[in-house]
Amino acid sequence: MTAATPWGLDHLPYGVFSRADRPGETPRVGVRYGDHVLDLADALHDEVFATGSLNAFLSRGAAAWRDTRALIRSKLATDPVAAGLHLVPLDRVELHLPIEVADYVDFYCSLEHASNLGRMFRPDEEPLKPNWRHLPVGYHGRAGTVVASGTPVVRPSGQRGAGVFGPSAKLDIEAELGFVVGAPTALGERPGRFADHVFGVTLVNDWSARDIQAWEYVPLGPFLGKSFATSISPWITPLEALAGARVPGREQDPEPLDYLRRAEEWGLDLTLEVRLNGEVVSRPPYRGMYWTPDQMLAHMAVNGASLRVGDLFASGTVSGPEAGQRGSLIELTWNGTEPVKLSDGSVRAFLEDCDTVSITATAPGPEGGLITLGEVSGTILPAR
């Protein structure tokens, strides 16, 4: 297997799986290698990988993450026959939520997305609120409703206006990149280097009910329009695998405050791809995001809030400047006024029951190849 495959030695994302041939066993941690999963508990003789989630391994810290990745790479490269004994075909496993999500934070880091939503929700005002260029705006989401890719999403019901209750008629997606915290901090302590705390990235679909959101969000922010489900990929790509995808952060005006001007001012050259019922509707570019991953981390802990093992913080919708680069339907269809036409002749303003949305992403690999992030997908079920 060469570096040219998107699931080769230079990627090795982590996930949690159970094996069809071992019913009843606690799910195990593995890394994806080609069309197989390497069973780490067996291959490395380490029970930390047999605990049902990545959290126990994450809590060992950044040095252990690096050593483990090096060990896995060397086993696969130098002793493929021995490693092969612990490779399970992907079609023989079931994939699960890879982490026990501790706290979940969602940011709003795309200048284009924030501007588009400002224009739609507040047409008579400046698109960006005065704080937007001074701090990465975010909110705390609901960790308990973060679900693994493939979990069906039931259309939420809620208040859509004064005296109006019913199923959301404006069910939407948000294509985002999520960051998984491995190493915690104590209450009152500020995080150190990004790579000492953040283990890796995963694709996120932050499902959003726009009608519920528009009615409820003033003045405290997103609530039930978001908390019914947030889907993540079953695969966590380690930061090390994205070394070749780092790009300078976007120019920021005004200069951010000192605590937001840290050593690691890099963005990521990832191109997302959003498919609706199999058809590509958008290709949002992550590299144009205004606030960097390190700035998100610094900001969410600057008040002394502690980080926990398994924290997930997401970038907010990734939208680029072009119409075909918008990461939500509300932008792609301009709040439903310009529906998307699909090749079967149907049109979508927002999601219909039985629609399936899948998000993938590619990035330059660390050794010149291509990394493909694990897909996040979900299908809409009718309201109950």
Ligand code: MN
């Ligand atoms: Mn979001």
